[in-house]
Amino acid sequence: AQSVTQLDSQVPVFEEAPVELRCNYSSSVSVYLFWYVQYPNQGLQLLLKYLSGSTLVKGINGFEAEFNKSQTSFHLRKPSVHISDTAEYFCAVSPHIYNQGGKLIFGQGTELSVKP
Amino acid sequence: SAVISQKPSRDICQRGTSLTIQCQVDSQVTMMFWYRQQPGQSLTLIATANQGSEATYESGFVIDKFPISRPNLTFSTLTVSNMSPEDSSIYLCSVVDWLAGDNEQFFGPGTRLTVL
Numbered sequence: 001a002q003s004v005t006q007l008d009s010q011v012p013v014f015e016e017a018p019v020e021l022r023c024n025y026s027s028s029v030s031v032y033l034f035w036y037v038q039y040p041n042q043g044l045q046l047l048l049k050y051l052s053g054s055t056l057v058k059g060i061n062g063f064e065a066e067f068n069k070s071q072t073s074f075h076l077r078k079p080s081v082h083i084s085d086t087a088e089y090f091c092a093v094s095p096h097i098y099n100q101g102g103k104l105i106f107g108q109g110t111e112l113s114v115k116p
Numbered sequence: 117s118a119v120i121s122q123k124p125s126r127d128i129c130q131r132g133t134s135l136t137i138q139c140q141v142d143s144q145v146t147m148m149f150w151y152r153q154q155p156g157q158s159l160t161l162i163a164t165a166n167q168g169s170e171a172t173y174e175s176g177f178v179i180d181k182f183p184i185s186r187p188n189l190t191f192s193t194l195t196v197s198n199m200s201p202e203d204s205s206i207y208l209c210s211v212v213d214w215l216a217g218d219n220e221q222f223f224g225p226g227t228r229l230t231v232l
Contacts, residue, residue, distance in 0.1 A: 034221075043208075043223055043224070043225045043226055044159075044208070044223040046220060046221075049220060090158060090159065094221070102146070102147040102149065102164075102212035102221060103147075103149055103161055103164060104149075104151075104159070104161065104210075104221055105161070106158045106159045106160070107158060108157075108158045109157075109158045
């Protein structure tokens with residue numbers, strides 16, 4: 001079984017400051033890792049994903065994440081945030097098993113609030 | 117990328133009734149999933165919709181409450197049966213084309229259900 005823990009439920013930050021949203025996971029099998037963003041009253045949008053290869057993954061809107069296998073973490077970072085980054089961010093994992101492949105297990109979400 | 121539409125986009129229903137939500141994809145996909153997002157919460161997988169066979173339900177979800185159909189590779193329905201106010205949620209359909217090697221999961225816009 002898999003589980004995902006997002007360590008911060010809310011992260012307030014000032015505009016142009018750096019931000020890190022933390023995500024840890026637990027799994028008995030290898031997983032793919034994802035970050036999704038949900039803007040107010042909108043659907044889910046994929047920010048970035050880690051499937052294999054380089055552990056530093058770059059996504060849309062200037063976000064990046066680093067996969068750390070030993071610490072089972074996949075923290076999301078942005079060096080300088082904008083007001084428009086205010087949203088709910090979800091970390092998710094998907095197991096490397098064919099008959100379970102594709103299904104996503106989500107963390108509880110982190111509400112990023114960017115203030116001027 | 118897959119384009120997904122859901123009908124209805126929102127509905128207000130009376131306790132004890134049932135609602136069927138439709139999910140249509142613009143291309144054939146291997147895997148289709150149904151998720152629930154309760155107010156202020158993260159997404160929880162309800163079931164995997166299997167083409168031509170019974171859906172695979174996650175722990176806590178049963179077929180009698182959430183019957184699912186998937187008659188072909190581009191369409192699925194989820195029925196929320198005998199509704200209660202606790203069923204008020206956003207229901208999302210998602211797809212991934214696992215066999216094509218594309219592990220990105222695409223989400224529909226969601227169906228916002230309110231049960232009175």
